Amino acid sequence: MTKYVVRIMGVAIITTLLVPGGAAFAQKSKLGKPDTGAGTTTAARKYLEGRWGLVSFDVFPPGKAPIKLGGQGSLTYDGFGNMQFEVRIPPDAVEPLRLAGIPSNNGVLSLSGRTVIDMQAHTITYVIQGQPPAGAPSGPLALNRKRHWVVEGNVLTLTTKADDGKALSIAKWQKVG
Numbered sequence: 001m002t003k004y005v006v007r008i009m010g011v012a013i014i015t016t017l018l019v020p021g022g023a024a025f026a027q028k029s030k031l032g033k034p035d036t037g038a039g040t041t042t043a044a045r046k047y048l049e050g051r052w053g054l055v056s057f058d059v060f061p062p063g064k065a066p067i068k069l070g071g072q073g074s075l076t077y078d079g080f081g082n083m084q085f086e087v088r089i090p091p092d093a094v095e096p097l098r099l100a101g102i103p104s105n106n107g108v109l110s111l112s113g114r115t116v117i118d119m120q121a122h123t124i125t126y127v128i129q130g131q132p133p134a135g136a137p138s139g140p141l142a143l144n145r146k147r148h149w150v151v152e153g154n155v156l157t158l159t160t161k162a163d164d165g166k167a168l169s170i171a172k173w174q175k176v177g
Contacts, residue, residue, distance in 0.1 A: 045117065051075070051175075051176050053071070053174050056171070057071070057171040061096075064099075069089055082113070082115075083115050084111075091107060094107050121146070
C-alpha cells in the first residue's frame with residue numbers, strides 16, 4: 001500500500017507541476033502572437049512615439065467665433081502611451097479661451113499623463129493623474145472628451161467633438177523627431 005500511495009502522490013505532484021505550464025502553453029497558442037503589425041494598438045503607439053510640433057490649433061466654442069491659436073506647441077509620446085502636451089497661446093487668444101472654458105497658465109496650456117488608444121473608434125482618451133476620466137464636459141478641451149484622430153503621412157490631426165458631433169477643436173501636429 002505504501003508504494004501505491006507514493007506512486008499516486010508522485011503522479012499527482014508531476015501532474016500539478018506540468019498541467020499549469022501546459023495550460024499556459026495551450027492558452028498562448030490560442031491567443032496567437034502579440035498585438036503587432038499595421039492597424040494594431042502597438043503600431044499606433046509606435047507611430048505616436050516621439051516629438052510632434054504644432055502646425056495649427058483651432059477652437060470652436062459653441063455660439064462664439066472660432067479661436068485660432070496658430071502653431072506654437074509640442075506634443076511628446078513615449079512607447080508606453082505617456083504624453084506631454086504644451087501649447088503657447090497668443091496673447092489676444094488668452095481671454096477668449098478662458099471665456100470658452102479653457103483656462104491657461106500665463107498663456108500656456110500644458111498637461112501630461114497617459115493615453116488610451118481605441119483603434120476601432122479612432123479615438124485617443126487622455127488619462128491625467130488626479131483628474132477624473134468621466135463627468136460633464138467643462139469646455140471644448142475637457143479631458144473626458146475623446147480626441148478623434150486621423151493620420152495623413154506624418155501629420156496627426158486630433159479633433160475634439162461635441163455630443164452632437166460638431167468639432168470643438170482641431171489640432172494638427174507634424175512629427176519632428
